[in-house]
Amino acid sequence: MSIWDNYPDNYRKSEIEQISASTNAGESIAIYGLSGSGKSNLLGYFCNRILKPNQRLWIDGNRLREKSSIGFIQLFLKQILKDNSSLDFHDPYLALEEIISQKFINETNNLVIVIDRLDLLSGNEFYQFCGNLRALRDQYKYKVCYVIGTRKEFLLDNELAELMIGNAFWLGPLSKEDAYWSIQTYAQRKKRAWSEVEIELIYQQSCGYPSFLRAVCEAYFSGCPLTQEELLKHPAIKLRLLEFNQEMPTLEMLKQSKLLEHPWLKKADDLQEQLTDKENKLLQYFQANPMVVLEKELLIQTVWSEDRIYQNGVRDDSLAQLIRRLRKKIERNPNQPQHIHTIPGRGYKFTP
Numbered sequence: 620m621s622i623w624d625n626y627p628d629n630y631r632k633s634e635i636e637q638i639s640a641s642t643n644a645g646e647s648i649a650i651y652g653l654s655g656s657g658k659s660n661l662l663g664y665f666c667n668r669i670l671k672p673n674q675r676l677w678i679d680g681n682r683l684r685e686k687s688s689i690g691f692i693q694l695f696l697k698q699i700l701k702d703n704s705s706l707d708f709h710d711p712y713l714a715l716e717e718i719i720s721q722k723f724i725n726e727t728n729n730l731v732i733v734i735d736r737l738d739l740l741s742g743n744e745f746y747q748f749c750g751n752l753r754a755l756r757d758q759y760k761y762k763v764c765y766v767i768g769t770r771k772e773f774l775l776d777n778e779l780a781e782l783m784i785g786n787a788f789w790l791g792p793l794s795k796e797d798a799y800w801s802i803q804t805y806a807q808r809k810k811r812a813w814s815e816v817e818i819e820l821i822y823q824q825s826c827g828y829p830s831f832l833r834a835v836c837e838a839y840f841s842g843c844p845l846t847q848e849e850l851l852k853h854p855a856i857k858l859r860l861l862e863f864n865q866e867m868p869t870l871e872m873l874k875q876s877k878l879l880e881h882p883w884l885k886k887a888d889d890l891q892e893q894l895t896d897k898e899n900k901l902l903q904y905f906q907a908n909p910m911v912v913l914e915k916e917l918l919i920q921t922v923w924s925e926d927r928i929y930q931n932g933v934r935d936d937s938l939a940q941l942i943r944r945l946r947k948k949i950e951r952n953p954n955q956p957q958h959i960h961t962i963p964g965r966g967y968k969f970t971p
Contacts, residue, residue, distance in 0.1 A: 623667040627800055630668075631661050637788060638665055638766055642731045645761030647782040650768045652790035653876050654863045655830025658768045661790065662735050665766065670731055676719075680736030688740065688748035712751055716758070730763045738769040749779035756782065770866060791877035792827035801829070805836040820845040826881050834859040847882060854951045854958060856883075861949070862906060865899075897922050898945045905959065905969035914966040942967060 634650075641648040652658035659681070666677040676698060683690045692711045699718055719730065732752075740748055756763050765782070773780040773787070793801065802821050806813045813821075817839070824845055825832040838853040839845055850856050860883060873879045894902065900922045905913070915935055922941065942961075946953040960968045 621667060623664055625804075626664055626668065627797070630664055630797055630800075631657075632794070634661060634788070634790065635665060635669060639669060641786055642670075642729075642764055642766060645729060645764050646786060647756070647765040647767070649773055649783045649787035650766070650790055651770070651772050651787060651875070652768065653770060653868050653872060653878075654866055655828065655859060656790040656876065657793065657829035658770075658790055659735050660829070662733050662766065662768050666733050670733075674729065674731055676730060676732045678732065678734045680734065680739045683736075683739060686739050686741075687744050688751060691734075691737075691740070691748055692751070716755065719755070719763075729761070730759075731766060732763065733766045733768075735768040736770075737767050738771045746777055749777040753778035753782070772872075789872075789875035789877075791875075793829060793832070795822065795827065798822050798825075798827040798832055801832055802836060805833070805840075809840055811840065817845070824850060826878075828878065828881065830859045830863070831856075831881075831883065851883065852951070854949055857949050858906075858958065860884075861894075861902060865903060865906075894945075894948060897941055898948070901941060901945060902949070905967075909969050912962050912965055912968050918966060 638648055638650070650658060650661065652661075659679070662677070666675050676695070678691065678694050678698060680691065680694075682694060684693070689711060692715055695715050696711060696718070734752075737745075737748075752765060756765065765779075767779075767783070773783060775781070775784070792798070799818055799822065802813070802818045806818075821832070821835050821839060824847065825835045834853075834855040835845070835850060837855040838850055841853070841855075843849050843853045864884075868876075870879065873881075873884070878884065901918065904918070904921045915938055919938055922938075942959060943953070946956050946959055950956045950958060958970050960970060962968055
């Protein structure tokens, strides 16, 4: 039994129906979702509950070792090759074509390739990988199609985007039914029995947006009252909002995601403005490298310019002062930090 078996049968019902309609016709589709939209959960559910094992290939970009087209192709190979070492890896793309032909393509079976976080690629790496995907699809036409999750809308400047013209949607808040299920599931894990009134308040405060919903659950579990004023002071909410705003979603993105009227987002803008450039850089690097001890020298190189480091030097004291200022802005109790931990003699570790 997998974690996906615990999800309700009608989870993200309308979105799943739209994806299924496309893939059943052998057509590709794109799902756009801002940070915290639950895009990975949707794709995981679709792969594991809707598609058959011999019909699916799930590539999770969050597991990339390097952000490159080769990195993505290596993820493909890792997913499907397993113990098969007979193929020539001199050309990873040709190896991928061969193994897909051997294992998936036949007269009765279509292959649905689900790719999450394609937006991690940029520049030439992005265009090269899109070209590879388009070539693979053209080789098998409607026997291969893609379901692609990304935080950025496709521009019509690459061959892959042509497959998805008019076949894409933005992911927004959960339905009330799905949101209630998510809240109840969290409460059960924490061995709490929240009343329907409490669940409704959590839903109303978060407006059902997945990452905000989880943050409200965490805040309420820790004893925070379910009022907007108190919730916006809680570190769980602050961190989710900072992460959400770091990608600077446009008004059009918020509108497409049904978040234009969310009461928190103006407050999040205010909080974002309170962070200095260096504080932003440091927080972004921490969030990109959670649960890892980061050496002081590496953090200094990340935040300060090479010219500043070379000409004047940057002492550990400067980093410590920056850490202290950031803690005051994101920690509920800066003297007992829950997120930015000092590792004596080494550096710092970030806990989401």
